[in-house]
Amino acid sequence: MDKIVDLEFERGAVNVERLHHDLRGVVGEALAGVSVDGETGRVRVHLRGELTTGMKDQIAAAVAAHDAKRLAPGQQARQDRAALIAALSKPWTDWSDRDRDDLLRLLAESVGIVLPEAGG
Amino acid sequence: MAWTVPRTWITGELITAAQLNAHLRDNLNALKQPPSAVVTPTSTRTTSSTVFVPVDEVHFAHTLTTAGGDVLIGCWTTAQSAAGLVLYLDVAVDGVRLGQGDGIQRVNLNGSAPLCFAYLLGGLSAGVHTLTLMWRVSTGSASLVGGMTQFWAREVS
Numbered sequence: 001m002d003k004i005v006d007l008e009f010e011r012g013a014v015n016v017e018r019l020h021h022d023l024r025g026v027v028g029e030a031l032a033g034v035s036v037d038g039e040t041g042r043v044r045v046h047l048r049g050e051l052t053t054g055m056k057d058q059i060a061a062a063v064a065a066h067d068a069k070r071l072a073p074g075q076q077a078r079q080d081r082a083a084l085i086a087a088l089s090k091p092w093t094d095w096s097d098r099d100r101d102d103l104l105r106l107l108a109e110s111v112g113i114v115l116p117e118a119g120g
Numbered sequence: 121m122a123w124t125v126p127r128t129w130i131t132g133e134l135i136t137a138a139q140l141n142a143h144l145r146d147n148l149n150a151l152k153q154p155p156s157a158v159v160t161p162t163s164t165r166t167t168s169s170t171v172f173v174p175v176d177e178v179h180f181a182h183t184l185t186t187a188g189g190d191v192l193i194g195c196w197t198t199a200q201s202a203a204g205l206v207l208y209l210d211v212a213v214d215g216v217r218l219g220q221g222d223g224i225q226r227v228n229l230n231g232s233a234p235l236c237f238a239y240l241l242g243g244l245s246a247g248v249h250t251l252t253l254m255w256r257v258s259t260g261s262a263s264l265v266g267g268m269t270q271f272w273a274r275e276v277s
Binding site: 006016038 | 161162163164165166167168169170171173175176202203256257259260261263266
């Protein structure tokens with residue numbers, strides 16, 4: 001089993017994907033992930049290997065500063081994609097060249113022949 | 121109630137109350153109430169961990185004192201994720217996972233899906249053992265929905 005060290009915090013609402021993104025920026029590949037109990041608000045930050053006191057302080061600061069309302073890049077990309085699909089839900093006669101290009105790009109992304117423009 | 125290896129009786133043997141209590145009453149009670157544990161949490165758990173970690177080492181970890189033999193481990197849940205990802209489940213016995221790199225069950229998630237497994241763990245030694253539900257994701261985050269998840273274990277032989 002991988003050597004994983006947990007740091008635990010108590011806090012209110014958490015956007016797990018956003019907090020994961022924020023912490024990845026702080027500790028890089030040492031971050032294995034984040035787990036949250038939705039009822040108690042207990043947050044566990046899973047980390048690979050040994051941690052310095054400085055890293056612990058940085059992680060604690062990032063958890064304290066976390067804003068659950070902010071989206072992670074992947075979430076933003078999914079939201080943008082959903083909005084684009086909603087905007088395309090209109091009669092064919094109303095479609096512009098831009099709409100057709102957007103649909104073609106969405107389809108190409110969905111079958112994996114082009115990379116998404118943002119997020120991940 | 122502890123299990124006692126049944127006595128081999130011999131012809132003409134005088135049977136005592138203590139023997140009957142130990143070998144019949146207590147063993148029947150042991151069969152009626154084998155070591156078992158279950159949790160059906162009401163709160164939703166979410167993870168973004170890409171390596172196996174306990175779902176919750178307090179509520180999703182069962183400690184059984186077994187008589188030695190087979191243990192049946194089960195889990196049913198509704199898993200959900202907004203992103204297309206793979207969710208992996210496993211069980212750790214005394215800190216050692218049963219599965220390989222992908223655990224003992226995986227599912228492609230894009231929305232919600234039911235997940236269920238029953239794992240027969242054979243030949244577990246007699247003694248105290250801790251069984252912990254583990255999970256990881258390929259990317260993004262996934263949840264086990266509260267009130268729609270159960271994790272249990274029971275010695276069956």
